[in-house]
Amino acid sequence: MKTIPKRVKPVSKSARRSLLGLIALVGLVAAGCASDAELDTLQPQSDTAREIDDLLDIVLVIAGVILVLVVGGVAWLALKNRVKNYDGDDEFPEQITHNNTLEIGWTIGPALILVVVAVLTLTTHIAINDTEANALEVDVAGESTSWEPKVVVVGHQWWWEFRYYFSEDVDGDMLGDPRNLPPADIVTSGQMIIPTGEEIELLVTSRDVIHSFWIPALNGKRDARPGFYAPWKIEADNPGVYFGQCTEFCGLSHSRMRMQVVAMDGGDFQGWVDQQMQPSVERAGESEAVANGRAAFAANCSSCHRVTGLNDDTYDGAPVESNAAPDLTHFASRTTFAGGLLNTYNEDGSFNRNDVSAWLRAPEEIKDNAANNLPDGVLPRGMPNLGLSERTISDLVAYLESLGERPGDWVIAATEVE
Ligand code: CUA
Numbered sequence: 001m002k003t004i005p006k007r008v009k010p011v012s013k014s015a016r017r018s019l020l021g022l023i024a025l026v027g028l029v030a031a032g033c034a035s036d037a038e039l040d041t042l043q044p045q046s047d048t049a050r051e052i053d054d055l056l057d058i059v060l061v062i063a064g065v066i067l068v069l070v071v072g073g074v075a076w077l078a079l080k081n082r083v084k085n086y087d088g089d090d091e092f093p094e095q096i097t098h099n100n101t102l103e104i105g106w107t108i109g110p111a112l113i114l115v116v117v118a119v120l121t122l123t124t125h126i127a128i129n130d131t132e133a134n135a136l137e138v139d140v141a142g143e144s145t146s147w148e149p150k151v152v153v154v155g156h157q158w159w160w161e162f163r164y165y166f167s168e169d170v171d172g173d174m175l176g177d178p179r180n181l182p183p184a185d186i187v188t189s190g191q192m193i194i195p196t197g198e199e200i201e202l203l204v205t206s207r208d209v210i211h212s213f214w215i216p217a218l219n220g221k222r223d224a225r226p227g228f229y230a231p232w233k234i235e236a237d238n239p240g241v242y243f244g245q246c247t248e249f250c251g252l253s254h255s256r257m258r259m260q261v262v263a264m265d266g267g268d269f270q271g272w273v274d275q276q277m278q279p280s281v282e283r284a285g286e287s288e289a290v291a292n293g294r295a296a297f298a299a300n301c302s303s304c305h306r307v308t309g310l311n312d313d314t315y316d317g318a319p320v321e322s323n324a325a326p327d328l329t330h331f332a333s334r335t336t337f338a339g340g341l342l343n344t345y346n347e348d349g350s351f352n353r354n355d356v357s358a359w360l361r362a363p364e365e366i367k368d369n370a371a372n373n374l375p376d377g378v379l380p381r382g383m384p385n386l387g388l389s390e391r392t393i394s395d396l397v398a399y400l401e402s403l404g405e406r407p408g409d410w411v412i413a414a415t416e417v418e
Helices: 013-031 048-078 098-130 266-276 288-300 351-363 392-400 409-414
Strands: 136-140 141-148 150-156 159-164 185-189 190-194 201-206 211-214 221-224 230-234 238-246 256-262
Touching: 048 098, 136 266, 150 190, 150 211, 159 190, 185 190, 185 266, 190 221, 190 266, 201 211, 201 221, 211 238, 221 230, 238 409, 256 266, 288 392, 351 392
Parallel strands: 150 201, 190 256
Antiparallel strands: 136 141, 150 159, 159 185, 201 230, 211 221, 238 256
């Protein structure tokens, strides 16, 4: 019987399996590269973020060349020195040791590369830590005020607070203990509003544990440490929203401690300041639900949450671990709540009664916390379940909707969280 010699070696099963595995892996990795990812570090939107991105590009190229040289060299040597026809003898290839030129080369070469990377890194480090914010003219309660643009950023379990002091040049001495900060002109949470194209200095601190403030499109990370005020800065080329995320593990809901920077043109920023300076007042013709909600708020919420015009005279911090809960004076002017987790407005622009109600009904079901059934003497972290009746929740929602002005449509659309 005649046999036909096989010309081509068929691909083995295991090789085929490896190939399929490799394709699947590449697909999986590539799936992580969304072009419009909210936390994309590779699409800088400010001078500072560009400096960091430029450094990353150079280091990636250097590292890439080294990777190709090392892997290529290993592969080339392995192929060059492979045993071509192994005949079963315990025969060793020629053993080579010591090559002074090579050894000196691969000591000096990497050292020089590291020096270059170190110089570039230091230059970038100095540049991004150098702040040169220009004073801005801001109308504060009808008076033109020269504002050294600074915002105090305070981390809490699990939300961010932003405090604006227009009339004073704030520093750590003036601020004192982060757990007991002096009254500010504007206090907001979850969203920091800045004027476009201006460098804004930040003082980053914490009221409980260590957090880290990070808006990838605008700057790198800065740790928020209790008892310290770390200098940082933020600046955006264009109006828009820039997403961020706490980036230091800080307990149960670390992954749900989000924030946004909203950059507005100068006029819009002034408009926002004007709104935020207004206290909350009873409005003529307000509904019964709003009036009931105000009473319910005073009874259930005002020991933790401050509302200017309602309880700012008596408010003295919240009986929680961080000694504070979000200031709600302008709740409805912010498009996210619950630590940047939920939308205050629906896609069609209407107030998100569903999510606000759900949050009031059982916050622990939306966001893990340590606020319920605690042993004596242990303070809550996050919002406790207050066991509110549906009637009270409905009134509170009406009251919250009345606090502050609804932001513009572009802000609602751009700041939407999933
Ligand atoms: Cu705050 Cu992680």
